[in-house]
Amino acid sequence: MKPLASLIPLDEAKKLVDENVQPIKRKEHVPLSDLLFRILAEDVVSGIDVPPYDRSAMDGYAVRAVDTFSAGKFEPVELRCVGVVHAGEVPSKKIGPGECMQIATGAMVPEGADAVVMVENTERIDDVVQIFRAVPPGSNISKKGEDIRAGTVVLRKGELLTPAKVGVIAALGMSEATVYAKPKVLIVPTGNEVAEVGKPLNPGQVYDINSHTLSSILLENGCVPVAHSIVEDVAEELKSVLKKANDYDMVVLSGGSSAGERDVLEQVISELGRVIFHGVQIKPGKPTLFGLIGNTPVFGMPGYPTACLTNGYVFLLPAARKMARLPKRQEVIGTFPMAKKYAATLGRHQFLTVRVIDGEVYPAFKESGAITSIAHADGWIEIPPNVDIVEKGTNVEVHFF
Amino acid sequence: MKPLASLIPLDEAKKLVDENVQPIKRKEHVPLSDLLFRILAEDVVSGIDVPPYDRSAMDGYAVRAVDTFSAGKFEPVELRCVGVVHAGEVPSKKIGPGECMQIATGAMVPEGADAVVMVENTERIDDVVQIFRAVPPGSNISKKGEDIRAGTVVLRKGELLTPAKVGVIAALGMSEATVYAKPKVLIVPTGNEVAEVGKPLNPGQVYDINSHTLSSILLENGCVPVAHSIVEDVAEELKSVLKKANDYDMVVLSGGSSAGERDVLEQVISELGRVIFHGVQIKPGKPTLFGLIGNTPVFGMPGYPTACLTNGYVFLLPAARKMARLPKRQEVIGTFPMAKKYAATLGRHQFLTVRVIDGEVYPAFKESGAITSIAHADGWIEIPPNVDIVEKGTNVEVHFF
Numbered sequence: 108m109k110p111l112a113s114l115i116p117l118d119e120a121k122k123l124v125d126e127n128v129q130p131i132k133r134k135e136h137v138p139l140s141d142l143l144f145r146i147l148a149e150d151v152v153s154g155i156d157v158p159p160y161d162r163s164a165m166d167g168y169a170v171r172a173v174d175t176f177s178a179g180k181f182e183p184v185e186l187r188c189v190g191v192v193h194a195g196e197v198p199s200k201k202i203g204p205g206e207c208m209q210i211a212t213g214a215m216v217p218e219g220a221d222a223v224v225m226v227e228n229t230e231r232i233d234d235v236v237q238i239f240r241a242v243p244p245g246s247n248i249s250k251k252g253e254d255i256r257a258g259t260v261v262l263r264k265g266e267l268l269t270p271a272k273v274g275v276i277a278a279l280g281m282s283e284a285t286v287y288a289k290p291k292v293l294i295v296p297t298g299n300e301v302a303e304v305g306k307p308l309n310p311g312q313v314y315d316i317n318s319h320t321l322s323s324i325l326l327e328n329g330c331v332p333v334a335h336s337i338v339e340d341v342a343e344e345l346k347s348v349l350k351k352a353n354d355y356d357m358v359v360l361s362g363g364s365s366a367g368e369r370d371v372l373e374q375v376i377s378e379l380g381r382v383i384f385h386g387v388q389i390k391p392g393k394p395t396l397f398g399l400i401g402n403t404p405v406f407g408m409p410g411y412p413t414a415c416l417t418n419g420y421v422f423l424l425p426a427a428r429k430m431a432r433l434p435k436r437q438e439v440i441g442t443f444p445m446a447k448k449y450a451a452t453l454g455r456h457q458f459l460t461v462r463v464i465d466g467e468v469y470p471a472f473k474e475s476g477a478i479t480s481i482a483h484a485d486g487w488i489e490i491p492p493n494v495d496i497v498e499k500g501t502n503v504e505v506h507f508f
Numbered sequence: 509m510k511p512l513a514s515l516i517p518l519d520e521a522k523k524l525v526d527e528n529v530q531p532i533k534r535k536e537h538v539p540l541s542d543l544l545f546r547i548l549a550e551d552v553v554s555g556i557d558v559p560p561y562d563r564s565a566m567d568g569y570a571v572r573a574v575d576t577f578s579a580g581k582f583e584p585v586e587l588r589c590v591g592v593v594h595a596g597e598v599p600s601k602k603i604g605p606g607e608c609m610q611i612a613t614g615a616m617v618p619e620g621a622d623a624v625v626m627v628e629n630t631e632r633i634d635d636v637v638q639i640f641r642a643v644p645p646g647s648n649i650s651k652k653g654e655d656i657r658a659g660t661v662v663l664r665k666g667e668l669l670t671p672a673k674v675g676v677i678a679a680l681g682m683s684e685a686t687v688y689a690k691p692k693v694l695i696v697p698t699g700n701e702v703a704e705v706g707k708p709l710n711p712g713q714v715y716d717i718n719s720h721t722l723s724s725i726l727l728e729n730g731c732v733p734v735a736h737s738i739v740e741d742v743a744e745e746l747k748s749v750l751k752k753a754n755d756y757d758m759v760v761l762s763g764g765s766s767a768g769e770r771d772v773l774e775q776v777i778s779e780l781g782r783v784i785f786h787g788v789q790i791k792p793g794k795p796t797l798f799g800l801i802g803n804t805p806v807f808g809m810p811g812y813p814t815a816c817l818t819n820g821y822v823f824l825l826p827a828a829r830k831m832a833r834l835p836k837r838q839e840v841i842g843t844f845p846m847a848k849k850y851a852a853t854l855g856r857h858q859f860l861t862v863r864v865i866d867g868e869v870y871p872a873f874k875e876s877g878a879i880t881s882i883a884h885a886d887g888w889i890e891i892p893p894n895v896d897i898v899e900k901g902t903n904v905e906v907h908f909f
Contacts, residue, residue, distance in 0.1 A: 139705060140735075143724045157879050159709050164877060166767050194741075194769075195700030197711050211768060213701050213811065213877075215712040226767075254878040261883050269909040270724035271817055271861075271882040277720040278813065278879040282706030299596030300614050304540060305683030308560055310598050311616040319678040323544045323671035334541075340595075366567050366627075367612060368595075410614065412679065416672055439838050460672075476565055476614075477655045478558050478679040481672040482662050508670040 114386040114393065116492075117456040121422065123383050124397055128404050128426045131356060133288040139277060142268045144329070145286035146432040151262040153279045156252030161216040165247040168207040168229055168236055169198075169220035172244040183230070183237035192217060207236050216248055223247035255279075267434060290356035290430040292325050294318050295335040295348055297372070298362035298410060303337060316478070317361035317408060317415040324419045329431030330357075340368040345375045352379070352400040356430060359423060361408040361415055369394050372407045376400065388492060390455040391475040392418040411475035417458035417487055420506070439486075439507040443468045449497040451490040460484035461505055468503055484508070515787040515794065517893075518857040521823065524784050525798055529805050529827045532757060534689040540678060543669045545730070546687035547833040552663040554680045557653030562617040566648040569608040569630055569637055570599075570621035573645040584631070584638035593618060608637050617649055624648035656680075668835060691757035691831040693726050695719050696736040696749055698773070699763035699811060704738060717879070718762035718809060718816040725820045730832030731758070741769040746776045753780070753801040757831060760824060762809040762816055770795050773808045777801065789893060791856040792876040793819040812876035818859035818888055821907070840887075840908040844869045850898040852891040861885035862906055869904055885909070 115123075134148040163169065170186060178184040191209040192198040198217030202208055207224075208217050216223065221244045228240040255261055261279065262272055268286070276284050302312040304319070315337060322332035333355065338344050340362070352358045360372060369385070373396060376382050380400035385407075387395050391414035396407030406423060408415045428436060446467035451457050460471040463485050471484035486507035490497060497503065516524075535549040564570065571587060579585040592610040593599040599618030603609055608625075609618050617624070622645045629641040656662055662680065663673055669687070677685055703713040705720070716738060723733035734756065739745050741763070753759045761773060770786070774797060777783050781801035786808075788796050792815035797808030807824060809816045829837060847868035852858050861872040864886050872885035887908035891898060898904065 139720060140723065143727055155709065158714060158877070160712060162714075162877070164875065193700060195702070195712050213699070213714070249875070249877055254874070254880050255883075261879075270721045270728065270820070271885060271909050273724045274717045274721035274813055274817060275879055275883040277705050278715055278717045278883075280703075280705055280707075280709065280715045298614070299594060301596070302681075304678050304681055306681075308556065308681065311561060311596050313559060313563075313614070314679055314681045316675045316679045319540060320671045320675035322541065323674045326544055327671065412675055416675060419671070437838070437840050473655070474565065474650070476559070476563070476650055478662075478676055479655050482656075482676040482679075484672060508672050 114388045115384050116388050120384055120387045120395070120397070121425070124422055124426050125429065127383060127399055128429050129402070130432045131287050131290050131430050134285050135288045136283050137286050138283045139273065139281070142273050142276065142284055142286065143270065145268050147262055147264050147266045147268065147284065148287045149285040150260045150264050151276060151279065151281070151284060153255045153257055153259050153261050155280060156257050157255040157278060158249050158251060158253065161251050162249045163210045163212060163214050163216055163223045163247060164249055165223055165225045166212050167210060167223045167225045167247065168238070169202060169210045169216050169223050170207045170238065170242070171202060171204065171220060172222040172242055172246065174205060175222070175224065175238050175241045178238045178241045180239055183239050186236050186238060188231065188234045188236050221245065221248070265432070287432050290330045290427065291333055292330045292357045292359060292427070293333050293335055293355040294321055295358065295360045296337045296362050297340050297345065297360050298337070298368065299339050301337050301362055316412045317410070320412065320416050321359055321361055321408065321419050321423065324424055325427055328424055328427040328436065329433045330427045340371055342371050342375055345372060346379065349375055349379050349400060349405070352403045352405060355403060357404050357426065358400070359406045359408060362410045369396065369407070372396060376405055376407070380405070388455050390452050390457045392458070393455070395422065397422070412478060413460060413472065413475050413480040416481055417460070421458065441505050441507065442502050443505060444500045444502055445497055446499065448499045451494055451497060453495045454492050456492050457490040458487045459490060460487050463505055468505060515789045516785050517789050521785055521788045521796070521798070522826070525823055525827050526830065528784060528800055529830050530803070531833045532688050532691050532831050535686050536689045537684050538687050539684045540674065540682070543674050543677065543685055543687065544671065546669050548663055548665050548667045548669065548685065549688045550686040551661045551665050552677060552680065552682070552685060554656045554658055554660050554662050556681060557658050558656040558679060559650050559652060559654065562652050563650045564611045564613060564615050564617055564624045564648060565650055566624055566626045567613050568611060568624045568626045568648065569639070570603060570611045570617050570624050571608045571639065571643070572603060572605060572621060573623040573643055573647065575606060576623070576625065576639050576642045579639045579642045581640055584640050587637050587639060589632065589635045589637050622646065622649070666833065688833050691731045691828065692734055693731045693758040693760060693828070694734050694736055694756040695722055696759065696761045697738045697763055698741050698746065698761050699738070699769065700740050702738050702763055717813045718811070721813065721817050722760055722762055722809065722820050722824065725825055726828055729825055729828040729837070730834045731828045741772055743772050743776055746773060747780065750776055750780050750801060750806070753804045753806060756804060758805050758807070758827065759801070760807045760809060763811045770797065770808070773797060777806055777808070781806070789856050791853050791858045793859070794856070796823065798823070813879060814861060814873065814876050814881040817882055818861070822859065842906050842908065843903050844906060845901045845903050846898055847900065849900045852895055852898060854896045855893050857893050858891040859888050860891060861888050864906055869906060
């Protein structure tokens with residue numbers, strides 16, 4: 108039983124995490140249906156011209172533009188319609204002087220034609236089509252390769268594949284793409300008192316919560332959580348688990364709420380790698396530990412569920428996104444007045460879980476160990492270390508979960 | 509070839525979609541690891557007391573509070589330490605008068621003890637513990653059931669399961685929960701010119717893009733897209749597909765960019781159900797169609813990829829979220845000045861895909877058929893029907909994809 112050696116400020120802890128977490132380099136081929144929100148690991152180069160053929164942009168008539176030059180609203184030109192081409196078809200003939208062909212939007216423009224007249228500017232009488240507007244060459248035609256030439260880089264390495272960009276990959280006919288792998292994160296619940304969900308509790312046990320909140324945060328932020336079974340807080344057990352750290356991109360231990368348990372973890376990480384910090388000037392979540400085993404970042408999260416959850420958002424989430432190469436999280440933040448006065452802790456940056464009811468902010472936090480501190484919370488507010496009282500009516504920024 | 513009978517305003521179309529889409533009623537049991545961002549279909553009632561036993565909130569000594577009442581900073585009380593209880597253990601004995609037991613955070617409080625003195629307020633010499641602070645009964649103990657009593661409703665039907673709430677379900681020892689099913693949405697690519705991704709193109713064909721952008725939007729918004737094979741734009745084919753509409757919660761057809769194809773779809777939906785609107789005063793995406801077959805909403809999306817994409821965000825996304833019971837999408841919107849003048853179309857609400865470069869907004873839109881209209885876009889801006897020119901420097905709101 109000894110206190111934490113030294114607490115470091117929140118910003119320093121964040122910076123140390125950021126400096127020691129590197130974007131993933133591993134790549135994988137992923138089928139089109141699984142590409143959403145993945146990050147391209149290679150430029151996407153088109154293998155085809157888009158459009159792949161001269162294509163009509165309108166329903167109308169394919170013509171030789173020169174044949175329409177004398178047409179006007181009251182002096183139509185008359186052309187002979189020699190056929191029809193629907194989308195997906197190859198035109199049955201060429202267009203000669205004085206001829207035209209009915210054409211659908213998206214259909215292939217017949218040889219000889221160099222423009223399309225919109226149906227609205229025509230009138231058809233049997234196989235004679237009256238053209239009421241002169242069109243220059245190229246009108247209403249998307250030329251082969253006009254949009255994208257074969258060989259062009261269409262999307263670049265590092266781009267996030269939004270629905271639009273998934274569509275772009277489909278447009279090139281590609282059924283897969285090369286993206287960065289999702290970081291594989293081992294989640295290790297620790298603690299002699301922790302029991303697995305779904306099994307009956309023995310006396311003195313509580314259910315494992317933190318694995319599930321942390322897995323959820325990792326899932327939401329581009330990682331693949333891998334669940335380890337519950338590990339006892341003894342050095343040999345932790346060591347045998349952490350020797351496998353380099354099989355993963357990151358390791359997160361949760362549990363170990365007592366000082367003794369934390370010391371064991373610190374000792375084991377020191378032996379296998381190095382501890383970068385242990386103890387942060389925050390509340391709750393002071394005993395958070397961060398280290399490296401080889402190049403694998405290792406988080407030791409506090410055991411109390413509220414502390415573990417807010418630490419998950421504050422430290423683990425940015426690390427996960429940086430490693431997964433995702434852009435910064437778009438936080439949902441709302442500003443509302445406090446419904447009541449709240450006494451904070453001087454000297455520690457506080458994360459207070461809160462609920463927003465009728466536009467006012469109520470503390471949801473009871474104590475770090477309470478589940479209702481998170482069950483009834485919509486998000487959290489941050490109270491800087493130099494504030495001891497947040498008065499009723501003060502506007503605060505709520506970070507929504 | 510005929511024009512759309514009548515275009516309705518954007519807001520009316522949105523309202524009609526909203527009125528005809530109902531939140532899903534089907535429920536399913538889902539394991540804990542898959543509950544993230546699902547919607548509870550039943551209240552979650554705790555089957556256990558939390559904490560499940562009187563639990564120490566601190567590292568320290570379990571005592572009878574009355575024995576500490578005379579303790580002070582300079583006048584410690586001395587108690588005899590009769591053992592130690594670690595987290596996960598059952599205390600080996602009761603505490604009698606003048607006795608105490610070393611206890612870890614999270615451990616079970618021994619019988620006879622009614623308070624815990626923090627280790628910081630003690631000094632131990634062999635089996636004698638000096639107590640330097642008087643504590644009232646209950647100090648540093650979380651009483652059995654204090655946080656949640658067995659039988660209490662902890663989460664309510666309709667709540668969104670954020671990481672915090674997934675943790676709450678774990679805290680109760682539940683390995684699954686009852687949530688609303690994700691709406692199953694059939695996506696039907698139509699068009700004689702449309703080819704499946706991954707296969708070579710025949711002359712006059714283009715790849716199916718819209719299925720993939722729409723699937724992505726549905727995936728992101730709580731639905732399960734089910735891909736149908738490509739269907740020819742002929743009445744019998746469409747009819748045989750749409751007769752199965754009631755096997756799905758929603759059907760989305762994409763393709764059919766020419767007026768003739770749209771007419772076929774309108775006719776088939778009229779025969780099997782009813783068309784609610786066909787044609788909206790927007791650009792691009794004017795020929796959007798919406799109807800019902802039985803209670804199943806059916807969207808006919810425009811064939812052009814840009815039109816299909818923006819329509820996907822404007823009409824399909826809110827419908828998907830309402831059906832999936834998800835809260836309104838938290839749109840990411842940024843306000844930036846236009847980098848250049850843009851001429852819009854009077855009388856139609858325009859969705860213009862744009863790119864933001866160095867804090868300025870550039871139109872990405874070339875034409876509805878162009879893939880680069882979406883490949884190089886970050887989002888879109890909306891231009892109201894009564895605006896014909898957006899001047900350089902005008903601040904516009906970019907809706908990011």
